[in-house]
Amino acid sequence: MRGELSRTEQALAAAEEREAATTPPQPPEWVVERGIGVSRLPARVHTGDCWDTGNRCTPADPEQIRRLLTLGVPACIHCRSDTALGVLE
Numbered sequence: 001m002r003g004e005l006s007r008t009e010q011a012l013a014a015a016e017e018r019e020a021a022t023t024p025p026q027p028p029e030w031v032v033e034r035g036i037g038v039s040r041l042p043a044r045v046h047t048g049d050c051w052d053t054g055n056r057c058t059p060a061d062p063e064q065i066r067r068l069l070t071l072g073v074p075a076c077i078h079c080r081s082d083t084a085l086g087v088l089e
């Protein structure tokens, strides 16, 4: 029992050390929101700090976002990622 406890404590301490050693990850600058269904095609594109990105988002670089917008993937109406990217005025 005592051994179990100390193992848990060690694991916790190790986790805390890891957390202290790594800087928090930067939020991605752009994210792609995946649609639902089998295809999971991109549904919308967002800026990284949008509050409405949902939970099916993957980080993307500006080139990917620009290409998706060109392909007709709509920009989010809240963060206006198209405007932020300078695709549309």
Ligand SMILES: [Zn+2]
Pocket (backbone or CB within 6 Å): 045, 046, 047, 050, 051, 052, 053, 076, 077, 078, 079, 080
């Ligand atoms: Zn958005």
